[in-house]
Amino acid sequence: MTPRAAAGVLRARLYAQRRVAYYACAAALLVGLLAPAGPAGPVFFGSLLGIILALAQSPGLHPHLDRCEQSAPLFGRELARAKALVPCVAAALATTVYVLAQAFRGGTDVPFVFVVAVAAVVTSTLVALSATIRRGFARALYVLLACATSAAAFAIAITGRSLLGELGFCAVVAFLALRQYGETLARYDPI
Amino acid sequence: MPLLRMRDATFANGDAAAGPVALTLAAGERVALCYSSPREAGIVALLAAGIVKASSGSVLIDEYDPRVQSVHCKRIAAFVPHEPFPLDEAEFARYVEYRAALWNLDLATARADAERLRARLEGMHEALAYPLIGALLAKPRLVVLDRPQPVYAPQILAAVEDCAVLSTHTDAAAARAFE
Numbered sequence: 001m002t003p004r005a006a007a008g009v010l011r012a013r014l015y016a017q018r019r020v021a022y023y024a025c026a027a028a029l030l031v032g033l034l035a036p037a038g039p040a041g042p043v044f045f046g047s048l049l050g051i052i053l054a055l056a057q058s059p060g061l062h063p064h065l066d067r068c069e070q071s072a073p074l075f076g077r078e079l080a081r082a083k084a085l086v087p088c089v090a091a092a093l094a095t096t097v098y099v100l101a102q103a104f105r106g107g108t109d110v111p112f113v114f115v116v117a118v119a120a121v122v123t124s125t126l127v128a129l130s131a132t133i134r135r136g137f138a139r140a141l142y143v144l145l146a147c148a149t150s151a152a153a154f155a156i157a158i159t160g161r162s163l164l165g166e167l168g169f170c171a172v173v174a175f176l177a178l179r180q181y182g183e184t185l186a187r188y189d190p191i
Numbered sequence: 192m193p194l195l196r197m198r199d200a201t202f203a204n205g206d207a208a209a210g211p212v213a214l215t216l217a218a219g220e221r222v223a224l225c226y227s228s229p230r231e232a233g234i235v236a237l238l239a240a241g242i243v244k245a246s247s248g249s250v251l252i253d254e255y256d257p258r259v260q261s262v263h264c265k266r267i268a269a270f271v272p273h274e275p276f277p278l279d280e281a282e283f284a285r286y287v288e289y290r291a292a293l294w295n296l297d298l299a300t301a302r303a304d305a306e307r308l309r310a311r312l313e314g315m316h317e318a319l320a321y322p323l324i325g326a327l328l329a330k331p332r333l334v335v336l337d338r339p340q341p342v343y344a345p346q347i348l349a350a351v352e353d354c355a356v357l358s359t360h361t362d363a364a365a366a367r368a369f370e
Contacts, residue, residue: 008292015285064276064286068325070242072293073265189243191207191234 005074009082010089016062017053021090024049028094032101037108039158042098042117047150050091050125051143057083058132059190066190076186077179084129084178091125092118116166120153123170126177133181133188149173192254194218194267194333194355195239199248202234209234211248214357218332221348221356223366229338232359233273236337239357240270252333269331273338275318283321287328294329301328311350315343323350333357341365 014021028049035041059066069079095117103110124146131142157166193215201210209231216222226232237243238250241257241264250257252264278286283305291301305324312320319340326334327350334351336358348356348369360366 002292002295004292004295008289012285012289063272063274064278064322065289067270067272067274067322068290068293071240071265071270071326073262074293075262189202189204191202191204191237191243 005072005078006082006085009069009079010085012065013057013062013083013086014090016065017056017086017090020053020056021093024053024090024094025097028098029101032098033105037102037105039109039113039116040154042095042102042113043120043150043154046091046095046098046117046121047124047147049094050087050121051128051146053087053090053094054125054128054146055132055143057087057129070190076184076188077182080129080178080182080185083185084126084181087125087129088122091121095121112163116153116157116163119167119170120150120157123153123174123177124150126174126181129181130177130184133184192217193251194220194253195357196251197239197245197248198250200238200245200250201247202238202243203246207234209238210245212238213248216333216355216357218355219353221358221370223358223360223369225360225363225366227361229273229361232361233337236270236273236335236357236359239359240268240333240335241265242270266329267331268333268335269326269329271323271326271334271336271339275316276321277318278321283317286321286325290325290328296328304328308350312343312346315346319343323347327351327354336369338365339369341368344368 031045099110099114099117127149128143128146131139134142153166153170156162156169195216197212197214199211199213202208207230212235214222224235234243238245241252241261244258253267255263257264287301287305288298291298305328308324308327331354333355338360339347339358358369
């Protein structure tokens with residue numbers, strides 16, 4: 001896949017979902033200004049926003065984009081990477097806004113909190129993407145798995161006091177989640 | 192060598208079913224298929240464009256099997272959906288850029304082709320013309336039309352020029368307009 005195709009999908013989907021992305025950033029700003037300081041807020045609220053943004057990629061919400069992508073000469077894994085960029089970028093942006101709002105209020109350890117939060121948010125967003133092409137129980141299970149991923153990343157980084165451990169955990173889970181999403185997308189029949 | 196060959200191609204997944212379809216379509220030929228249900232017509236169009244894989248039987252697009260060589264198939268076949276696109280003038284320019292990026296087309300050429308096709312489809316409702324223009328930008332050899340509007344048949348057939356055309360319909364009179 002060319003970077004141009006990935007950028008094309010990112011631009012088109014972010015434009016189509018610009019309201020959701022704006023609302024996510026606005027909510028992150030508001031909660032970041034009001035919630036108690038610390039890493040729990042950006043990790044869990046950011047993950048919640050990431051899951052919502054991932055579910056916004058579900059087929060049928062933007063049928064003209066879905067049809068173009070399904071008929072484009074791209075492999076499933078290539079399309080998965082391009083589509084995964086969209087909620088990850090939007091969720092990372094919302095998390096950045098949250099952390100900046102905390103920093104504005106005088107929060108401490110801002111770089112540490114930022115790294116912990118972005119890693120957890122991006123990973124849970126990637127896990128939640130697999131829910132978009134499933135229905136019923138399987139869909140709910142992937143959403144729960146995304147929440148559990150976020151909780152596990154938080155536990156490793158904060159309770160276990162291991163930033164490297166959290167980053168390693170997130171890298172492995174994100175890789176597997178993206179691979180799983182790509183394989184499912186390649187077999188997916190859009191009917 | 193046929194451009195599209197469907198040998199007893201069927202699709203079945205839950206309550207969605209279509210086929211069996213058997214046909215051979217050579218370059219430049221046209222075929223219009225009529226079905227009793229819109230759903231079946233839509234599924235057959237997706238099967239012919241290589242977007243949906245046959246559950247049994249086979250579909251070959253220029254001898255490529257969509258089950259294993261879907262990227263090759265999608266470079267040959269273009270799919271025009273039945274649903275109109277809710278795009279305005281400004282969004283159409285974005286749509287052309289998006290299609291050019293996905294098919295890795297030269298942007299200036301894609302824009303020029305889009306304008307040329309727009310002029311050729313003069314009088315056709317934009318919401319129906321835009322998906323057809325988008326599909327033709329990559330210069331496909333096979334165009335699959337899912338339940339096109341028969342009232343626009345002359346413009347559509349003029350726009351696709353010498354491409355092979357497969358169209359699906361739910362009305363025999365509409366199918367005749369595309370034969």
